[in-house]
Amino acid sequence: MYARARAVLPGGNSRTAVYNSPYPIYAAAGQGCRVVDLDGTSRLDFLGNSTTLVHGHAHPEIVAAISEAAARGTCFGLPTEAEVLFAEALCARSDAYERARFTSSGTEAVMMAVQAARAHTGRPKIAKCAGSYHGAYDSVAVNNDGSGSLISHSHTAGMPQAVLDNTIIIPFNDPEGATEVLRAHAGELACALIDPVPWRSGLVPATAEYIAALRAVCDETGVLLVSDxxxxxxxxxxGAIDAIGGVADLTVLGKVIGGGMPIGAVVGKAEVMAVFDPSEGKPKLPHSGSYNANPVSMSAGVASLRLLTEAEWKRIGGLGEQLRDTMRKTIADNGLDWEVNGVESLFRVVTGTVPDSSVNSARLGHLLFQELLLNGVLIGDSGLGCVSTPMGQQEVDTYAEAFDAAVGAVVEQARAQG
Ligand SMILES: Cc1ncc(COP(=O)(O)O)c(C=O)c1O
Known part of the structure; x- marks a missing residue:
């Protein structure tokens, strides 16, 4: 399949994140917490499409919601009741979510939030945290590689200097450092964009002190706080910022809220969201999209939120904690300096070194990914993973065994390579 794919797709697929050397494995089907590849190998799916599939693959209630919606028509040049229902379900999750607006991806939703902040404040620049990933939009594809560098740079070749000049970088989890940068640029900043648990910089949550400092400097300077x-x-x-004890002006959502269908949303203060409102004349921010709020995604989203009850959310969070603990134990038993980070149902293994070997951290991460595949488990090449609602104690135990075997094999290979 890879050979065929390469003839028509650069690198053999359409997402950098799912390319894997020497070649990606191609999915054939998924059911619950298992994914089957084209060779017929079934694995436990702890990646869940980069943490999207909180209810696993093909959940019967989500499939029914999708099928029923699709049978009535997949998209219209008219708004639908489905988008009202989904907006009501989202706004019920938090007092901070006063209004909602939908797109078809997280990338578009981040772009919409940044544009809304600009339209509301009349200011051109944005600030974002060093290292954090926020999707493919130019203005945020700056310092998104996990590193702590504060000099604006991009790995997108040909990025216009003007984009770099308009995206200011603040240090993550450094209240004084971030406050200083935000104050220095305040008059020209529309928003401070943060991810409260940024996976690419290690999946370490923001501290309550950091969020409080950002909230205070945003209130002082009229900069909007946007939580991706x-x-x-x-x-x-x-939501994540609420769990840490903060409130954002706008929050960007995607992934789990869509039940596996393409989705993005911006939710937040009615006063700011009014930039989209055309009912009193031309809006400050005209915003369209042929598939925005399509009823199939909206209906899948309603089902996904309905299934993610507080009890289920807590249960998978508990399984996540168990997983992190068992991985840390395996790492300690092997005398390694690797970290396991994350909160609730999310985890990330951050590889370090192997004693008596010079194999670097990224390569060790890749070896771990491969060894886990051989032991029947899929996580991300970056070490990112999550628990989904079709999982229980048995899957966590199977994962723990696979992780133990995989780490042992990685250490052996790394030592053999010297
Ligand atoms: C924090 C964050 N923001 C935005 C995005 C982009 O979302 P999408 O892949 O749906 O465009 C992602 C995707 O991984 C993300 O993790």
């Missing part, structure tokens, strides 16, 4: 919870929403039942 496309990945981290599941860190709290009412």
């Amino acid at each position: 919870e496309v990945g981290s929403f599941r860190a709290g039942f009412h």
Whole structure:
């Protein structure tokens, strides 16, 4: 399949994140917490499409919601009741979510939030945290590689200098450092964009002190605080920033809220969301999209939120904690300096070194990913993983055994390579 794919797709697929050397494995089907590849090998899916599939694959209630919606028509040049129902379900999750607006991906939702902040404040620049990933939009594809560098740079070749000049970098989890940068640029900043649990910089949550300092400097300077919870929403039942003790002006959502269908949303203060309102004349921010709020995604989203009850959210969070503990034990038993981070149902293994070997951390991460595959488990090449609602104690125990075997094999290979 890879050979065929390469003839028509650069690198053999359409997402950098799912390319894997020497070649990606191609999925054939998924059911519950298992994914089957084209060779017929079934694995436990702890990646869940980069933490999207909180209810696993093909959950019967989500499939029914999708099928029923699709049978009535997949998209219209008219709004639908489905988008009202989904907005009501989302706004019920948090008092901070006063209004909602939908797109078809997290990337578009981040773009919409940044544009809304600009339209509301009339200011051109944005600030984002060093290292954090926020999708493919130019303005945020700056310092998104996990590193702590504060000099604006991009790994997107050909990025215009003007984009770099308009995206200011603040240090993560450094209240004084971030406050200083935000104050220095305040008059020209529309928003401070943060991910409260940024996976690419290690999946370490923001501290309450950091969030409080950002909230205070934003209030002082009129900069909007935007919380990108496309990945981290599941860190709290009412969202990630709420779990840490903060309130954002706008929150960006995606992934788990869509039940596996393409989705993005911006939720937040009615006063700010009014930039989209055309009912009193031309809005400050005209915003369209042929598939925005399509009823199939909306209906899958309603089902996904309905299934993610507080009890289920807590249960998978508990399984996540168990997983992190068992992985830390395996790492300690092997005398390694690796870290396991995360909160609730999210985890990330951050590889370090192996004694008596010079194999670097990224390569060790890749070896771990491969060894886990051979032991029947899929996580991300970056070490990112999550627990989904079809999982229980048995899957956690199977994962623990696979992780133990995989780490042993990685250490052996790393030593053999010297
Ligand atoms: C924090 C964050 N923001 C935005 C995005 C982009 O979302 P999407 O992949 O749906 O465009 C992602 C995707 O991984 C993300 O993790």
